[in-house]
Amino acid sequence: MPLSPEQQAEIDTLRAAPQPTLRAVSPGLEAHLYTAHQVLDHGFVRVIDYMGDDAAICQAARVSYGKGTKSVQNDEGLIRYLMRHWHSTPFEMCELKLHVKLPVFVARQWIRHRTANVNEYSARYSIMDREFYIPAPEQMAAQSVVNNQGRGEALQGEEAARVLEILKTDSMRAYDHYEEMIGQDGQQGLARELARMNLPTNIYTQWYWKVDLHNLFHFLRLRADAHAQYEIRVYADAICNIVADWVPFAYKAFEDYRLGSVTMSAQMVDCMRRMLKGEAVTQESSGMSAREWREFQDVIEKS
Amino acid sequence: MPLSPEQQAEIDTLRAAPQPTLRAVSPGLEAHLYTAHQVLDHGFVRVIDYMGDDAAICQAARVSYGKGTKSVQNDEGLIRYLMRHWHSTPFEMCELKLHVKLPVFVARQWIRHRTANVNEYSARYSIMDREFYIPAPEQMAAQSVVNNQGRGEALQGEEAARVLEILKTDSMRAYDHYEEMIGQDGQQGLARELARMNLPTNIYTQWYWKVDLHNLFHFLRLRADAHAQYEIRVYADAICNIVADWVPFAYKAFEDYRLGSVTMSAQMVDCMRRMLKGEAVTQESSGMSAREWREFQDVIEKS
Amino acid sequence: MPLSPEQQAEIDTLRAAPQPTLRAVSPGLEAHLYTAHQVLDHGFVRVIDYMGDDAAICQAARVSYGKGTKSVQNDEGLIRYLMRHWHSTPFEMCELKLHVKLPVFVARQWIRHRTANVNEYSARYSIMDREFYIPAPEQMAAQSVVNNQGRGEALQGEEAARVLEILKTDSMRAYDHYEEMIGQDGQQGLARELARMNLPTNIYTQWYWKVDLHNLFHFLRLRADAHAQYEIRVYADAICNIVADWVPFAYKAFEDYRLGSVTMSAQMVDCMRRMLKGEAVTQESSGMSAREWREFQDVIEKS
Amino acid sequence: MPLSPEQQAEIDTLRAAPQPTLRAVSPGLEAHLYTAHQVLDHGFVRVIDYMGDDAAICQAARVSYGKGTKSVQNDEGLIRYLMRHWHSTPFEMCELKLHVKLPVFVARQWIRHRTANVNEYSARYSIMDREFYIPAPEQMAAQSVVNNQGRGEALQGEEAARVLEILKTDSMRAYDHYEEMIGQDGQQGLARELARMNLPTNIYTQWYWKVDLHNLFHFLRLRADAHAQYEIRVYADAICNIVADWVPFAYKAFEDYRLGSVTMSAQMVDCMRRMLKGEAVTQESSGMSAREWREFQDVIEKS
Known part of the structure; x- marks a missing residue:
């Protein structure tokens, strides 16, 4: 169990004291604040702070004086358009700060995403805890x-x-x-x-990790993917759930245009068009290597 | 006057509707939110959003479960220590989002600071306003x-x-x-x-600009400096006032250890030590070029 | 004409004096070094320096002691695999330094690509030349x-x-x-x-611009695209020609998997699969908005 | 001994085959290329590639057509001026690519410098070697x-x-x-x-690490410092020797204005001035905390 009674008490205190703010507030994410979502045997992900919501993405895209929102429907359309056409800067206008407890070998993969801010528990200064990841x-x-x-x-x-x-x-x-x-x-x-x-690197470490929404989506696309190592994928999955509650329009667009999307090479596009016209394309006539051809089969046949 | 009645009305609406949040709140900065601080003849700086406060810097430095604060005095000491010893990552845990209206030639200097997020009004998509900077x-x-x-x-x-x-x-x-x-x-x-x-580049443009506190301090150190061009310095000065209200401990440390600090070269340090021991050092015996020697005189003699 | 006789003479001098090096050499790019490729009416792109070649990408991917090359064919396969699967770090191991002369309004778009190094001619320090872009x-x-x-x-x-x-x-x-x-x-x-x-912003400025190959490809994908403004696209096109001579395998992979590729949303993939099975899908049955449906038609029908 | 006979043979082959290039060449660094400089018991630093030299810094600062050099003396003066006044972009125009073998716990500190390119040996894909750091x-x-x-x-x-x-x-x-x-x-x-x-994290890993000269100097300032952990400092020291041979003017300026420099706070500057005028300043009359006062004593008294 990752949290001690003292830690839980600290979290409860923080959650008991709402204060007024004039900033954009995301009710969906307020519900997550400070709470630890358990990951692996001793790890967790906790939201410490955030900036912005779906409307803030539109407000920045329009460089608005006020809320920048014309209507909720309008906002969703704009967000989907921005995502589909790789207009990334408005998504950079939202920011998320997490407290993460994770095994060192996972931290070593995670840190390769350089466009983020990190403050890690220092093993030069402090004594590490006796907590190790043992796979189920x-x-x-x-x-x-x-x-x-x-x-x-x-x-x-x-x-x-x-x-x-x-x-x-x-x-x-x-x-x-x-x-x-x-x-x-x-x-x-x-x-x-x-x-x-x-x-050994299955010992747990902790850090504060802060990232903008555009770079977070990039992280999630690579790490919530089936090819990512299981031990980092479960962290990405936990964060996906949090983001879905924070910026629901942006997250849905991310699912449709990134997570669930497929990038087809020039050769794949050509083959697909020929097949749609009725041609029976084979690997030999496709212009693809055997490996690409197998990947193409996955694209067109997966049910 | 930079704001139209409609724009002012939008701002007033936003300022009239506080909402509860569980996040860290900076009362000093809440007072600035959305309000336009006039700069130059038609420009302004407006705070759109922020993340964190002085306590959040300490919380990240300590990778804490709760608020991470032992006492207010303790926090100030830690912040000053972090600033003095160039521990920059805890300052990256605070973030500021501004709406800025500024002449294009100022925007061209500003954008050279690359570690920030920017959304600029698009002159491909929209029609520019008839507003030009004319120096006083x-x-x-x-x-x-x-x-x-x-x-x-x-x-x-x-x-x-x-x-x-x-x-x-x-x-x-x-x-x-x-x-x-x-x-x-x-x-x-x-x-x-x-x-x-x-x-011409004295026309005004607008952008949303989002930056973490560490990189903002770097920007302010270079642009609030006497060598910076006046037209960007006035923006930096306006932002300094805002930051002083947002994170007062961090801003004071920034004043003492950055803005008001002096970096002395190895040769300057050597000369200073000899002078403190009573030696009458001249440019000839200093090991400095004429230009460095003049800079050294400024360091030791300015009253 | 962008170059004066004095400038041409300086270039000729540099091109006349090869020196021995132990570093990776790209013969294709050596042929471009220092030469000005004219762009627009007074602009140009000139290669000032470079680091690495196709083999260097493989060498880094393999973290090799020696050249890291097993065979040329093997290298091409590895490069195509890395590009297809978004393994971007080996491409970051090549670097290009350009001298570019371009109108200020183009420079303003260009600089939005932040992961690059820039040194621009200073109009605070120096006097601008009388050269303006006038469209053909x-x-x-x-x-x-x-x-x-x-x-x-x-x-x-x-x-x-x-x-x-x-x-x-x-x-x-x-x-x-x-x-x-x-x-x-x-x-x-x-x-x-x-x-x-x-x-006005049609005046020409100049800068040195240095970028790694991964970020250069990102720039080229966005700026050599049909949706990019013509005046920046011609610079991207000129750079494409240079890169094709520098790292031919990587450039070919970039053409196939980026420039000529198509990213299909989850909805588009679903429709394509249904159509390949013989179903007659309409916008109504597609789950796409009218706008997405038009974009989908472009993907599947363009001959 | 870090290198096997096969690895040494690969290095010897690379060092035996100079090729002509039109690029800037640094004879001092050519002498280091590919050679492994041993660090700790099994680690090393090897230069794989580089871009630029002292003259290239000046060429970029002047946005020159040709070599950009007026005279060697002139170049040194310009480089010292740029370093002293924190004009960092010209130093970003040089680039260094290293192959480093280092213990994992050192790699974890090193990677916190985010503005660099990294390709690490993959322990997902490959089998690690039996090499561990055991302190002398x-x-x-x-x-x-x-x-x-x-x-x-x-x-x-x-x-x-x-x-x-x-x-x-x-x-x-x-x-x-x-x-x-x-x-x-x-x-x-x-x-x-x-x-x-x-x-355990004393096992050795390897990576290719590429960085521009400005960010490399930042790394060296922090990691060649007396407060850095010994096990990373020895790598920084080895790299300092390499850089001194690569860009001797820039390295000397770095030693004088960064490594050997001292940054004095506003309070320290004030006290120094009072002392130079003959006042006997004490901690009580200094406005500094006890800790800052001790640091000030180090600045003014160290012989």
Whole structure:
């Protein structure tokens, strides 16, 4: 369980004290503020603050004096138009600040998205907590045999048990040794900035992460995707739910024009047109490599 | 006067309707929201939205569950420490969104600060307003004779009158021609995206500009500086006043450790130390070029 | 003609003196170095420097010790895979530095691409040249009647002549006044930083612009597009030709998977699949708005 | 030793084949190309490519047609002026691409510098090597008692031996378990993307890192500083030596105006001036906190 009673009490205090503001308010997101959405075994995502709502996107697009809204219907149409035609700057006018607890190996993937602001818990300055990610049995997956960068079926039986035992035992031993090295009872104690290097990357860290809506959508498109590693995808999924409540029009447009969209190459477009005219196109006559052809089949046939 | 009655009415409506929020609220900045602070003859700066306050800087620096504040005094000390030691990421956790009306030649300097979000009024899509910056008499300055990139005393008498006349007449004529070219009475009308090119850069444009506090401080340090062109400095000054009301601790630290600070080169530090020990250092014995030596004199002697 | 004999002589000198290097060399781009490719009436694009080639993209993708190349064929396959699957970081490992001369109103669009390095000729410090963009007759276009943000047919006859006359006369008068104001014969002379504001935005400026290949492709996708304003599109087209000679594999992949690609929304994909199965889909049964439906027709029918 | 004979042979091949180029060439940096400079026990820094030299900084600052150089002396003066007055864009016109091998916990600090391009060895796709950072005895430091975020004296005797034993044993055991989990002999083998999470952060990773000179100087100022953790400082020091050979004028200016410079707060400047006039200033009369006063003593007294 990620939150202690003291932490929960702090959150409750914050949630009990609304204050008046003249800013744009998103009722859907206010309901999430400070609450921890659990992810993986010890992780979470919490909304700390936000700026803007659906109307703010339109207001910026129109460089308006007032609310910039003509009608709600009108706003939705404009947002869909902006998304479809890659007008990204109005979406940059909304901002989200999250508090995230996540395993270090997930943090290492996450941080590759550079257009965001980050404040991470410092293992030079502070002592890490004894919390490690141990995959659930159904996530203890074998190496994929078709994709070097993916996973296959869940391990079974003895092999699964052996892996689980290794992960648990090594985590606990590493933390015992970490405590032993930094301990100052009868010894000087190793510097924290050195002792931390003995900890495996399934240990949990925490950070504040702030990002604008355009760059957040880019993050979600890559990380809520089926090709993303499961352990980061569950964070992206949790954030998708939050964004859907924050800016419902923008999120729906994102689903239709990004998440659910397909980009077809010049060759794919050509083949599709020929097929719509009745031609029976084969890989040989398509101009695509075998690999692209398989990807094309996925595009046109998936039911 | 920059605002029409309709625009003022829109602002009044927005200011009349506070809503409850659970987010951090800065009372000092709420008082500014939507109000237009006039800058130059037709320009303004208006706060549209913000995220965070002084406490939010500390909360991020501590990666806290709750407010992250131990005491107000404690917060100020932490903020000053962060500013002094160039720990910039906690300041990135605050964000400000402005609506700015400004001459195009000022916008061209401003946009060189790339770490910000911008939505500008589109002269491809819309028709520009007939509003041009005409300098006040005391700002109609001569070219500096000591600094290629600066201005000297205000022009006087006939020369001043002639320049003023040119700027006014050319602005009005350019706008007349602009209207004439795009007009569709009895003719097709030139495309807006072409007609705009005939307008001089003292015409006013508008944009929404959103930036985090760290990058805003960087902008203010360069643009509220005595070496910045007057016409952008007045915008920076107006924003300084706003920020001082938004995050008073952070702004005070910014004044002490950035705006009012001095960076001394290795040579300057060496000379200062020798002088404090009683040595009479000259340019010859300083290791500095004539130009650096003059800059050093400014540092140590300015009363 | 954009280049003076002195400028041409400087270029010739640079082109006459090859030096040995151990770095990756792109013979195709060496042939372009320093040469000015004319764009519009007085503008140009010149390659000043570059880093990397097609092989360097693969080398970075593989984090290699040596050249990182297994075979040329292998490299092309890898580059196409990276482009198709949005693995953008290896493309960031190539860099291009251009010297561009362009009208100010084009520069204002261009600079909105923020992930690049820019050094512009300073009109605070220096005196601008008397060079203005005057559209060729076939580019003197009317406002589009179907698209607020576009242009229609070229103006004809008297209207075209009148517009041409306005643009030419206003440009020359503005420059005459600029010179008159900054002149120091018998007067102090207005500061350059002020006098420049009287110049219209069809005046030419110059800058050094440096960008990585990934962000350059993003720029080209938006600006070499049919919806981009003609006056920036011609610069994008000129750069496309340069990039095709620099990194031929990457450019071909860019043509196939970006320039010539089509992104279909979730609704479009669904309709396409239904149509391929023989269903006669109409706008009513498509789930698309009228506008999206028209865009879909373009995707599937364009021959 | 970080390089295998095969890797050394690849490097030797690359170094044996100079090609002609018309680009700016830095002889000082050509001598470093591809060679691995060893850092820590198994790490290195290798220059893979570069763009520009000292003259290129001046050429961009002047937006020149040709080399942009008037004389070598003139160039040095301009570079020092640009550095002293924070004109950063000309320095962005040079670029450096490095291949770095470094422990994961160092990589996690390094990546916080976001304005750079990175391609890291993928532990999802590939198998990590058995190489771990084990501190040399003199770097096995105790936690600092004055600075929460620093280290004190080296551990001695039995405590040092115990820590060394833990680090070595845990690293080897973690790698044994990593191999055991991914092994496919008689079992399916755990997915690489999961197995890697058991590895501690003293394991070495590798990346290609590309950065412009302005942002590189910013990185070096923070990471070659005495307050930076030793394990990243040694990388910064190695890069400083490389940059000094690449752009000697710019590097000297960086040493004088950044590395060796001191930024004094408004209060410090005031006190210094009073002291230079003969006043005996104390902490009480200084307006500084106790902590700032100590920092001020360091500025004025360090010999």
